[in-house]
Amino acid sequence: MTKIKSLADLKAMKQSIQDKIDTRQKGNAEGLAHVKVAMATCGIAAGAKQVMDYMMVETEKRGMDVVFTQTGCMGYCHAEPTIEVTLPGKEPIVFGYVDLKKADEIIEKYIRDGELVDGIIPVNYQTINK
Amino acid sequence: MHLLVCGGTGCNASKSQEIAETLKSNLKDKGLENEVQVILTGCFGFCEKGPIVKIMPDNTFYTEVKPEDAADIVEEHVIKGRKVTRLLYTDPENKQHVADSKHMGFYKKQLRIALRNCGFIDPQNIEEYVGADGYTALAKCLGEMTPEQVINEIKLSGLRGRGGGGFPTGLKWEIAAKHEADQKYVVCNADEGDPGAFMDRSILEGDPHSVLEAMTINGYAIKATKGLIYIRAEYPLAINRLLTAIGQAREYGLLGKDILGSGFDFDIELRYGAGAFVCGEETALIHSMEGNRGEPTFKPPFPAESGYNNKPTNVNNVETYANIPIIINKGAEWFSKIGTEKSKGTKVFALAGQINNVGLIEVPMGITLREIIYEIGGGIKGGRDFKAAQTGGPSGGCLTTKHLDTPIDYDNLVAAGSMMGSGGMVVMDDTSCMVAIAKFYLEFTVEESCGKCTPCRVGNKRLYEILEKITKGNGTMEDLDTLRNLGRVIKDTALCGLGQTSPNPVISTIENFYDEYVEHIKDKKCRAGVCKSLMQYIIDPVQCVGCTACARNCPVNAIQGEKKMPHFIDKELCIKCGACIEKCKFNAISIQ
Numbered sequence: 001m002t003k004i005k006s007l008a009d010l011k012a013m014k015q016s017i018q019d020k021i022d023t024r025q026k027g028n029a030e031g032l033a034h035v036k037v038a039m040a041t042c043g044i045a046a047g048a049k050q051v052m053d054y055m056m057v058e059t060e061k062r063g064m065d066v067v068f069t070q071t072g073c074m075g076y077c078h079a080e081p082t083i084e085v086t087l088p089g090k091e092p093i094v095f096g097y098v099d100l101k102k103a104d105e106i107i108e109k110y111i112r113d114g115e116l117v118d119g120i121i122p123v124n125y126q127t128i129n130k
Numbered sequence: 131m132h133l134l135v136c137g138g139t140g141c142n143a144s145k146s147q148e149i150a151e152t153l154k155s156n157l158k159d160k161g162l163e164n165e166v167q168v169i170l171t172g173c174f175g176f177c178e179k180g181p182i183v184k185i186m187p188d189n190t191f192y193t194e195v196k197p198e199d200a201a202d203i204v205e206e207h208v209i210k211g212r213k214v215t216r217l218l219y220t221d222p223e224n225k226q227h228v229a230d231s232k233h234m235g236f237y238k239k240q241l242r243i244a245l246r247n248c249g250f251i252d253p254q255n256i257e258e259y260v261g262a263d264g265y266t267a268l269a270k271c272l273g274e275m276t277p278e279q280v281i282n283e284i285k286l287s288g289l290r291g292r293g294g295g296g297f298p299t300g301l302k303w304e305i306a307a308k309h310e311a312d313q314k315y316v317v318c319n320a321d322e323g324d325p326g327a328f329m330d331r332s333i334l335e336g337d338p339h340s341v342l343e344a345m346t347i348n349g350y351a352i353k354a355t356k357g358l359i360y361i362r363a364e365y366p367l368a369i370n371r372l373l374t375a376i377g378q379a380r381e382y383g384l385l386g387k388d389i390l391g392s393g394f395d396f397d398i399e400l401r402y403g404a405g406a407f408v409c410g411e412e413t414a415l416i417h418s419m420e421g422n423r424g425e426p427t428f429k430p431p432f433p434a435e436s437g438y439n440n441k442p443t444n445v446n447n448v449e450t451y452a453n454i455p456i457i458i459n460k461g462a463e464w465f466s467k468i469g470t471e472k473s474k475g476t477k478v479f480a481l482a483g484q485i486n487n488v489g490l491i492e493v494p495m496g497i498t499l500r501e502i503i504y505e506i507g508g509g510i511k512g513g514r515d516f517k518a519a520q521t522g523g524p525s526g527g528c529l530t531t532k533h534l535d536t537p538i539d540y541d542n543l544v545a546a547g548s549m550m551g552s553g554g555m556v557v558m559d560d561t562s563c564m565v566a567i568a569k570f571y572l573e574f575t576v577e578e579s580c581g582k583c584t585p586c587r588v589g590n591k592r593l594y595e596i597l598e599k600i601t602k603g604n605g606t607m608e609d610l611d612t613l614r615n616l617g618r619v620i621k622d623t624a625l626c627g628l629g630q631t632s633p634n635p636v637i638s639t640i641e642n643f644y645d646e647y648v649e650h651i652k653d654k655k656c657r658a659g660v661c662k663s664l665m666q667y668i669i670d671p672v673q674c675v676g677c678t679a680c681a682r683n684c685p686v687n688a689i690q691g692e693k694k695m696p697h698f699i700d701k702e703l704c705i706k707c708g709a710c711i712e713k714c715k716f717n718a719i720s721i722q
Contacts, residue, residue, distance in 0.1 A: 003381075007270075010269050010390065013257075014260050036249075036250075071248075072253050073336050074248070075248070075489045077488045077490060078486065078488040097172075117169065118137065118171070120134060124239070127242045127246055128246055
């Protein structure tokens with residue numbers, strides 16, 4: 001990786017990444033679904049790692065192309081493990097209390113067919129980024 | 131189309147399950163069950179106006195819905211596409227119906243600044259941080275601002291230390307900048323030790339680069355070239371992610387020599403702590419980093435003058451640092467518009483205890499306890515009554531029902547006998563005994579006192595013993611005066627912040643729950659049923675049929691009696707474990 005030497009470098013890098021992130025947020029050309037798993041210590045302790053592993057293996061087995069990333073704490077301690085699923089062209093949706101059974105349901109219903117399932121955590125905060 | 135019905139505890143208690151069922155059957159009657167789905171969700175955080183039904187994708191937000199409204203929602207909204215006006219949320223200020231949830235005020239209750247990237251970006255990928263405006267604040271400082279301008283911007287923002295004390299951050303930087311030396315240090319205090327607080331860990335695990343960026347800015351502002359993060363070894367994942375982040379930042383040239391071509395050098399290393407509470411105090415922290423015992427020393431000299439290796443050192447908390455890049459990017463004026471007059475910005479709280487939505491929340495300063503507990507927190511578990519909220523951990527005190535509408539900021543909390551602390555907030559209901567709570571925190575301080583100064587080492591121990599005596603039912607009214615006087619002496623004479631604040635939980639609970647202390651002393655009663663020594667298990671001879679179930683299950687053989695004759699409990703032997711109550715099928719055993 002070349003070093004960032006100036007503000008211009010940083011801005012160029014930001015722009016290229018921003019484009020990548022935007023496509024990921026809004027769903028890219030191939031229409032990949034994107035799953036973020038909250039993996040702070042507490043999330044992992046509640047089973048987030050198993051859920052992520054399970055979903056990665058299962059989506060692959062079922063021939064579904066899904067992008068997985070880990071992220072930090074989402075703040076919903078009462079509903080760990082939590083995951084955020086973004087389908088192409090849709091608003092991100094956070095699901096709480098995701099055990100393996102719920103993960104299976106989310107893969108089959110939401111990711112495959114776009115049908116919501118129980119256990120959605122509504123967004124109730126504002127952020128400064130958007 | 132989706133109908134989202136709140137399945138949170140609060141709404142569930144007011145029939146949200148039944149609403150969902152009725153909606154489903156109504157949809158079925160119209161033959162729409164395959165096109166429209168009814169989904170139960172987690173708490174919307176607006177329990178005051180529950181039950182909530184939200185219609186997607188048009189974001190219509192119905193409040194206080196009853197099962198009998200289901201027919202209208204299906205008939206009007208789903209089929210005819212007309213909103214059911216009477217169920218819409220009415221804005222309390224302009225009395226207008228609000229059709230779209232995005233325009234509702236309660237969404238503004240939480241504002242994520244320090245947590246802006248937590249749960250959004252991949253913490254182990256520097257590119258994602260850069261994509262989220264990361265390192266632009268650093269570039270701005272190095273390229274466009276002088277160190278004095280940076281300090282001035284932080285001063286103007288009104289940011290105060292988020293570790294507990296609330297010292298103005300800009301002022302701290304200014305003092306450190308004034309002291310000339312061949313080497314200065316920037317230290318990030320990640321020794322988070324309050325029971326129940328975990329915001330620093332969450333930030334380090336979810337957004338480590340924001341802290342690295344802020345420390346580099348801090349270094350530039352005070353002309354320091356070395357940064358140290360003092361983190362407890364008990365946070366392995368946070369350490370891991372920090373190391374990854376530092377490695378990436380070096381690789382990209384954002385740490386190291388000649389950062390962004392500006393000629394400024396800065397690098398960061400980690401120092402591990404063994405998890406002592408006192409090491410959160412800055413002088414103790416510095417001694418621990420130097421390889422000495424983690425004991426505080428007298429201030430002055432302040433670390434800004436003589437800190438790590440006797441060089442000028444600036445110590446700030448993780449959450450404080452997480453605020454820095456955004457202040458530089460958006461400007462001091464933007465930041466100072468959030469919050470109250472003397473406390474600017476937001477505060478992250480770890481909401482715990484007897485509350486429905488336990489979680490990590492970030493709220494603007496000046497929010498009330500009522501809003502935190504009943505709107506964001508979803509109310510008290512099991513619909514019980516709120517009794518107290520403990521803020522500031524072992525250094526803080528209790529807020530009670532009379533503080534529910536007090537705006538929360540540094541100064542109001544101190545005035546209420548508590549403090550901001552690092553942001554733990556433990557919510558308690560009527561099953562919590564306040565004497566036992568005070569004892570719990572004292573037990574913690576006694577354990578964590580480093581022992582250097584007498585008031586803290588001996589004084590806290592005595593406070594603890596008196597509380598122990600009261601919870602055992604041996605207290606006297608004089609003990610209350612002793613607690614108060616001794617507490618005051620410790621506060622005035624202890625060496626560091628730990629001792630100076632450790633009596634707070636005792637003083638605050640005596641102040642707010644005097645009756646409860648008196649009950650323990652005079653009536654030998656614990657109304658919450660927590661203090662075991664003050665409880666008695668009694669078998670009602672009328673109800674008891676002599677089945678012997680209790681006697682057979684008593685682990686200490688404290689229950690005696692003939693078969694088919696009423697049994698009795700030997701109070702001397704009874705350990706009050708409650709096993710007999712669980713086994714009795716005739717409700718013959720009670721606690722008094």
